[in-house]
Amino acid sequence: MTHPKLNQFQTVKYSxxxxxxxxxxxxxxxxxxxxxxxxxxxxxxxxRTGIIxxxxxxxxxxxxxxxxxxxxxxxxxxxxxxxEIGAVIFSTISHPYQTPSAAALLAExxxxxxxPAFDISAACAGYxxxxxxxxxxxxxGVAKYVLVVGGEKLSDFIDPTxxxxxxxxxxxxxxxxVGPSDEPxxxxxxWGSDGSHWDSVSMTASLLDFRDGxxxxxxxxxxxxxxxxxxxxxxxxxxxxxxxxxxxxxEELSALVTHQANIRIIDELVKQLQLPENVVVARDIINxxxxxxxxxxxxxxxxxxxxxxxxxxxxxxxxxxxxxAFAAQVVVLP
Amino acid sequence: xxxxxxxxxAGLAEIVNEETxxxxxxxxxxxxxxxxxxxDSISMMTIVVNAEEKFSVKIxxxxxKNLLTVGDAVNFITSAQG
Numbered sequence: 001m002t003h004p005k006l007n008q009f010q011t012v013k014y015s016x017x018x019x020x021x022x023x024x025x026x027x028x029x030x031x032x033x034x035x036x037x038x039x040x041x042x043x044x045x046x047x048r049t050g051i052i053x054x055x056x057x058x059x060x061x062x063x064x065x066x067x068x069x070x071x072x073x074x075x076x077x078x079x080x081x082x083x084e085i086g087a088v089i090f091s092t093i094s095h096p097y098q099t100p101s102a103a104a105l106l107a108e109x110x111x112x113x114x115x116p117a118f119d120i121s122a123a124c125a126g127y128x129x130x131x132x133x134x135x136x137x138x139x140x141g142v143a144k145y146v147l148v149v150g151g152e153k154l155s156d157f158i159d160p161t162x163x164x165x166x167x168x169x170x171x172x173x174x175x176x177x178v179g180p181s182d183e184p185x186x187x188x189x190x191w192g193s194d195g196s197h198w199d200s201v202s203m204t205a206s207l208l209d210f211r212d213g214x215x216x217x218x219x220x221x222x223x224x225x226x227x228x229x230x231x232x233x234x235x236x237x238x239x240x241x242x243x244x245x246x247x248x249x250x251e252e253l254s255a256l257v258t259h260q261a262n263i264r265i266i267d268e269l270v271k272q273l274q275l276p277e278n279v280v281v282a283r284d285i286i287n288x289x290x291x292x293x294x295x296x297x298x299x300x301x302x303x304x305x306x307x308x309x310x311x312x313x314x315x316x317x318x319x320x321x322x323x324x325a326f327a328a329q330v331v332v333l334p
Numbered sequence: 335x336x337x338x339x340x341x342x343x344a345g346l347a348e349i350v351n352e353e354t355x356x357x358x359x360x361x362x363x364x365x366x367x368x369x370x371x372x373x374d375s376i377s378m379m380t381i382v383v384n385a386e387e388k389f390s391v392k393i394x395x396x397x398x399k400n401l402l403t404v405g406d407a408v409n410f411i412t413s414a415q416g
Contacts, residue, residue: 161346224375225378
């Protein structure tokens with residue numbers, strides 16, 4: 001059987017992150033504000049998490065509002081027309097609708113309609129999962145520009161009396177525009193999952209349990225010690241592998257931008273990686289808290305805005321969390 | 335060759351010292367990690383991982399909550415060495 005020769009997408013050689021955008025919750029929540037229901041204190045929370053304040057969104061500020069703000073900023077900084085966006089990838093675990101996707105509404109709201117748009121669920125690894133997909137879409141020629149957003153309003157899914165994770169959690173959105181490049185800008189991604197620890201970070205109940213009156217409103221909880229052990233000692237291996245496949249030595253990095261889970265995890269990762277002191281370590285958790293999928297772009301944007309790193313430097317970014325899912329890549333800072 | 339209880343205690347004291355700065359002489363068998371040495375759960379996990387590496391043993395996550403005193407940890411490690 002004969003048929004006409006098919007056209008296929010024409011590949012481009014390299015991709016890079018053009019720009020970032022950031023939006024945080026409008027409320028500054030102190031440790032004293034939340035210490036009561038968990039019988040804790042400012043000192044206890046600072047010592048165990050590094051958090052001094054966390055940013056949460058008021059009822060009037062939705063996940064979509066923050067995602068739109070971050071995306072518009074990224075589009076503006078990239079200097080592109082939103083109509084040039086060829087795909088919108090929204091990583092979130094706190095979009096309050098099973099369907100339709102948050103991404104489709106986001107595309108409409110920022111003027112990227114009719115771009116293909118879809119959500120991904122990879123929790124705290126989600127932004128780095130999104131960058132991996134955006135890199136592939138751009139280099140395969142499927143899309144010229146891809147908008148990747150990590151956004152969460154986790155305060156809708158917390159229990160003020162939970163001592164495992166709720167007091168860490170915060171709200172915000174980070175966005176990135178990925179597009180074609182003359183030089184390599186995103187290294188191969190080292191990513192994966194480990195479903196044998198599926199319930200190490202999870203919800204307290206399913207929505208069906210809630211519907212049937214068998215459980216209260218599902219909130220996020222974790223087995224802190226199991227997650228801490230995995231997040232440090234398994235992620236050190238992933239970080240080292242990401243550097244190796246990127247062909248980059250630790251001392252050649254400008255920055256390490258990890259998921260902002262807990263300052264103790266970040267500090268232990270730095271120690272285990274034996275990072276030289278000249279490598280800037282993002283510690284946005286101190287004033288922002290843990291924003292899951294939003295934390296890596298928010299933390300990277302913050303060190304750029306603070307002038308701690310320069311555009312063109314190399315950053316190792318690594319996301320890890322519920323799944324358990326993880327992803328790491330070295331990127332050229334936008 | 336398996337290490338003696340005293341050798342495990344000495345090794346564990348070094349690990350505790352490195353993680354917390356607590357003097358090795360203070361790390362005695364009867365001391366409680368939480369109440370006497372003021373070691374929090376995150377530091378405890380770091381100590382556990384370093385002990386696993388140092389003594390080539392596996393300390394399951396669910397076992398860690400049973401290691402209340404330095405002696406509990408020393409005894410677990412000593413028997414886990416086989």
